[in-house]
Amino acid sequence: MPEIFINGQAIEARDDQTVMEVAREHGHFIPYFCWHPQLSVVGNCRMCLVEVEGRGLDIACNMPVAKGMQVFTNSEEVQAHRKAILQFITLNHPVDCGICDKAGECVLQDYHYEYSGQRSLSHDEKVRSTKFYNLSNRILLDNERCILCLRCTRFTHEVSKSMALGVERRGDVSNIRPVEDRPLSEDPYSDNIIDICPVGALLSRQFLHKSRVWFLQPTPSVCPGCARGCTVQIWHRKPEWKLKALDQRQNENIARVTPLDNPAVNGPWICNKGRDLAQMFERVRADEPMLKGRPVTVPAALDEARRLIGAARHPVALVSNWGSNEELETFKDKLGEVFHCFVKQDWQRQPGERIEDDLLIRGDKNPNTTRARELFGHAEPDFKDGTDLVLVWGEGFDFARLPPRAGIIFLNSYLQPENGHADVFLPVSIQTERHGHYTNFEGTISAFEPCFEKKPGVLHAEDLIKALAAPARGHP
Amino acid sequence: MPGRQLIMTFPVTATSHALPEYRARGGYGALAKALGQMKPQDVVKEITASGLQGRGGAAFAVGRKWQVVQYDDGQPHYLIANADEGEPGTFKDRWILENNPHMLLESMLIASYALNVRNCFVYIRGEFDLPYRRLAEAVEEAYAAGLFGRNILGSDFSCDIVVYRGAGAYVAGEASGLISSLEGKKGYPRNRPPRLTVKGLYQRPTVVNNVESLSNIAWIINHGADAFKAVGTPKSPGTRLFSVSGHINRPGVYEVELGYPWMKFLDEDCGGIPHGRGIKCVVPGGVSSKVLTGADIANLKISHEELWDAGSTLGSGGMIVIAEGTCMVALLQVLMRFYHHESCGQCTPCRHGTGWLHRILDRIVAGDGRADDIERLYYISKFNDGTTICGLGDAAGYACSGILDKFRDEFEYCIEHKRSKFGGNLECLRSS
Numbered sequence: 001m002p003e004i005f006i007n008g009q010a011i012e013a014r015d016d017q018t019v020m021e022v023a024r025e026h027g028h029f030i031p032y033f034c035w036h037p038q039l040s041v042v043g044n045c046r047m048c049l050v051e052v053e054g055r056g057l058d059i060a061c062n063m064p065v066a067k068g069m070q071v072f073t074n075s076e077e078v079q080a081h082r083k084a085i086l087q088f089i090t091l092n093h094p095v096d097c098g099i100c101d102k103a104g105e106c107v108l109q110d111y112h113y114e115y116s117g118q119r120s121l122s123h124d125e126k127v128r129s130t131k132f133y134n135l136s137n138r139i140l141l142d143n144e145r146c147i148l149c150l151r152c153t154r155f156t157h158e159v160s161k162s163m164a165l166g167v168e169r170r171g172d173v174s175n176i177r178p179v180e181d182r183p184l185s186e187d188p189y190s191d192n193i194i195d196i197c198p199v200g201a202l203l204s205r206q207f208l209h210k211s212r213v214w215f216l217q218p219t220p221s222v223c224p225g226c227a228r229g230c231t232v233q234i235w236h237r238k239p240e241w242k243l244k245a246l247d248q249r250q251n252e253n254i255a256r257v258t259p260l261d262n263p264a265v266n267g268p269w270i271c272n273k274g275r276d277l278a279q280m281f282e283r284v285r286a287d288e289p290m291l292k293g294r295p296v297t298v299p300a301a302l303d304e305a306r307r308l309i310g311a312a313r314h315p316v317a318l319v320s321n322w323g324s325n326e327e328l329e330t331f332k333d334k335l336g337e338v339f340h341c342f343v344k345q346d347w348q349r350q351p352g353e354r355i356e357d358d359l360l361i362r363g364d365k366n367p368n369t370t371r372a373r374e375l376f377g378h379a380e381p382d383f384k385d386g387t388d389l390v391l392v393w394g395e396g397f398d399f400a401r402l403p404p405r406a407g408i409i410f411l412n413s414y415l416q417p418e419n420g421h422a423d424v425f426l427p428v429s430i431q432t433e434r435h436g437h438y439t440n441f442e443g444t445i446s447a448f449e450p451c452f453e454k455k456p457g458v459l460h461a462e463d464l465i466k467a468l469a470a471p472a473r474g475h476p
Numbered sequence: 477m478p479g480r481q482l483i484m485t486f487p488v489t490a491t492s493h494a495l496p497e498y499r500a501r502g503g504y505g506a507l508a509k510a511l512g513q514m515k516p517q518d519v520v521k522e523i524t525a526s527g528l529q530g531r532g533g534a535a536f537a538v539g540r541k542w543q544v545v546q547y548d549d550g551q552p553h554y555l556i557a558n559a560d561e562g563e564p565g566t567f568k569d570r571w572i573l574e575n576n577p578h579m580l581l582e583s584m585l586i587a588s589y590a591l592n593v594r595n596c597f598v599y600i601r602g603e604f605d606l607p608y609r610r611l612a613e614a615v616e617e618a619y620a621a622g623l624f625g626r627n628i629l630g631s632d633f634s635c636d637i638v639v640y641r642g643a644g645a646y647v648a649g650e651a652s653g654l655i656s657s658l659e660g661k662k663g664y665p666r667n668r669p670p671r672l673t674v675k676g677l678y679q680r681p682t683v684v685n686n687v688e689s690l691s692n693i694a695w696i697i698n699h700g701a702d703a704f705k706a707v708g709t710p711k712s713p714g715t716r717l718f719s720v721s722g723h724i725n726r727p728g729v730y731e732v733e734l735g736y737p738w739m740k741f742l743d744e745d746c747g748g749i750p751h752g753r754g755i756k757c758v759v760p761g762g763v764s765s766k767v768l769t770g771a772d773i774a775n776l777k778i779s780h781e782e783l784w785d786a787g788s789t790l791g792s793g794g795m796i797v798i799a800e801g802t803c804m805v806a807l808l809q810v811l812m813r814f815y816h817h818e819s820c821g822q823c824t825p826c827r828h829g830t831g832w833l834h835r836i837l838d839r840i841v842a843g844d845g846r847a848d849d850i851e852r853l854y855y856i857s858k859f860n861d862g863t864t865i866c867g868l869g870d871a872a873g874y875a876c877s878g879i880l881d882k883f884r885d886e887f888e889y890c891i892e893h894k895r896s897k898f899g900g901n902l903e904c905l906r907s908s
Binding site: 041045049062084089091124125148174 | 832
């Protein structure tokens with residue numbers, strides 16, 4: 001346990017630590033571009049230069065701790081060098097923040113205000129390079145903005161292991177380029193490089209010029225794409241910036257999804273499926289209860305559902321593994337005695353989707369199978385003779401497999417043909433409209449928060465279950 | 477020839493590079509001596525005692541580098557001869573590779589024996605054609621004579637050699653960049669720590685030595701460390717090969733005993749400056765070392781310590797003589813174009829700084845200089861010094877600030893009058 005001094009503060013460090021890690025742990029911020037806690041050290045941005053007594057300047061990210069070393073993270077010499085490094089970085093950087101998607105969350109912007117604030121000292125033309133280089137069907141690359149920190153190449157080499165990116169040419173005309181025969185579009189984690197890019201060089205095609213980030217707010221959520229249950233942030237328009245004209249749908253749409261750093265589950269990464277939650281959640285919604293395809297009011301539909309439940313002798317429930325822990329527990333508590341319950345797999349693997357790997361992606365493409373199975377067992381849905389009512393909660397079950405003469409109560413969120421075939425159809429809210437928790441395949445519980453208001457005709461499944469369990473009106 | 481000779485000891489003929497003639501000169505005697513009479517540790521001790529300094533540029537003691545490698549730590553060790561001689565003005569290793577390749581191979585075998593190396597490498601500059609062919613021929617001859625491979629000269633010692641041709645990057649001559657390139661990656665230099673003697677090629681302890689440093693080893697083993705120390709000065713033992721070029725009557729490769737008077741060397745051995753011109757300045761050891769004016773070197777001796785005192789270094793031994801009447805602005809522009817072209821693009825200050833230096837000088841030469849340009853050149857040089865992974869950024873800064881310090885008036889003249897004081901001349905003219 002070597003004792004080192006950072007800005008005069010004595011700190012007990014571990015032998016295997018670098019000065020950067022120790023400083024971060026103890027609240028001494030050292031600026032950096034290329035360093036990343038999950039990636040190897042390349043030490044090429046030179047922004048983390050610190051002064052060590054008797055040794056001069058060196059980079060903190062590659063400096064092993066040594067007993068008694070005196071590190072100064074903010075001496076005059078260090079400040080002068082940081083300022084110079086920012087001069088060098090912005091020498092050929094276009095500084096086109098006005099039209100850059102990264103503006104507002106750009107590390108270079110922040111550091112410029114924090115450590116430099118100086119105009120460019122150059123009188124010469126900037127080095128021009130490629131704009132909007134087509135890196136994959138999801139990502140564009142702006143080589144002029146790129147500061148060659150090599151986070152993206154290291155990510156593809158060390159984390160996603162697609163080895164899809166490399167550096168072409170050298171010096172100030174170096175360019176990040178895809179490697180031949182290793183298309184980045186086949187890397188299911190590729191979008192992480194957009195997040196870890198410290199500047200606006202890597203651009204998401206789906207988010208390109210869609211919104212300024214300061215109009216958005218993140219809501220913590222859980223990706224339902226597989227049993228990993230990665231924690232994510234769903235970005236949507238801030239209430240005070242709600243659009244009152246033009247494209248008002250933006251107010252209720254997911255702008256983008258980014259990972260929420262969580263060492264217990266996903267670290268700082270998520271896969272591309274998690275980025276595309278909008279495609280999953282923004283399908284056409286069902287917003288009216290129906291009886292055999294005929295729109296009715298919510299109380300009328302609930303009455304009919306309660307009547308069916310009350311009349312049934314052998315009711316079966318297919319419970320959704322997209323239900324939150326709270327909803328599943330409520331169902332078990334309120335209706336577990338009434339129905340014979342099975343867990344239903346709502347979502348299957350899509351064609352072309354990666355089945356499973358050792359980074360994040362799991363074979364089970366549903367978020368809460370773990371808790372559902374704990375409560376309702378592992379049996380596959382099975383309809384014994386005499387089943388006269390089936391409650392189907394959630395999508396993904398082929399109605400042709402249901403017993404022919406049984407009544408159907410169907411709880412679903414989206415507009416689908418089956419909705420009209422059910423005796424009672426009840427629309428329920430989706431994940432972005434409610435609170436809840438999911439239990440992932442390792443038993444880790446993560447919470448999700450609501451981003452948007454639900455529609456009036458739509459019910460939260462938890463309330464709906466409670467209402468179904470209540471005694472029917474007129475039968476006290 | 478200036479002083480005693482250790483390497484250039486024979487007249488070069490059409491066959492002097494081949495194995496039979498090398499053997500006739502006593503070649504591979506040192507290898508037999510090392511394998512037969514010395515333990516590996518004794519070889520390291522002998523080299524350490526000789527005080528041999530690296531000949532590639534940094535003049536780091538070879539023995540100290542070797543001592544870091546633990547002989548029997550159970551890991552494979554590697555030895556690499558750095559023949560990626562790319563420093564402008566330097567072509568001394570080329571002489572060894574062309575005319576005495578077996579001396580290098582014998583020395584590498586001795587070094588491999590001393591350092592417990594099973595596989596050694598020669599990383600040779602891609603542009604070298606004849607040196608490569610001569611070296612490849614020598615390797616074949618040595619294998620055929622049983623000097624490489626298993627159980628060399630009947631001993632337990634086995635060693636193989638690989639000759640690897642570079643692809644033309646100056647920065648791959650830096651030891652860690654060389655290793656990256658040898659591993660098949662882009663020739664990016666690596667951060668220290670870890671040092672290469674701890675984690676080098678394939679993450680194993682690796683010694684990278686210059687061709688000339690290695691070539692001295694056979695002689696040291698043959699004649700002993702004391703005999704080596706008797707040559708040269710106490711602080712800089714031995715001789716150095718200098719490749720003399722520029723405005724000089726007899727350019728070429730010379731072996732100079734360290735401590736030899738500089739002006740005597742230039743005037744007598746190299747035949748002086750053409751057309752009887754005076755010396756404006758001398759680049760002592762490759763363009764990455766700071767220039768010295770004619771007055772600076774008037775009483776200097778060629779040795780590491782005197783050069784360090786004078787604020788420069790013997791560097792890689794690429795001596796460029798620049799006669800009076802040469803335009804230093806145009807010269808610096810050429811140098812900066814080189815560094816700009818060769819920067820690997822890894823570290824921010826060097827990637828952008830070398831290009832910035834180049835563009836400013838282009839502008840000054842084109843007659844569009846600005847009043848703050850000189851200050852800016854100093855600024856870029858200053859913040860490139862010691863802030864990059866390898867020394868390329870530092871070297872560009874040294875070359876720039878070195879010339880600016882000594883010839884600032886020429887730059888000021890060029891900026892003020894929008895033309896060069898010497899007409900942008902880089903030749904050694906008969907009359908001015």
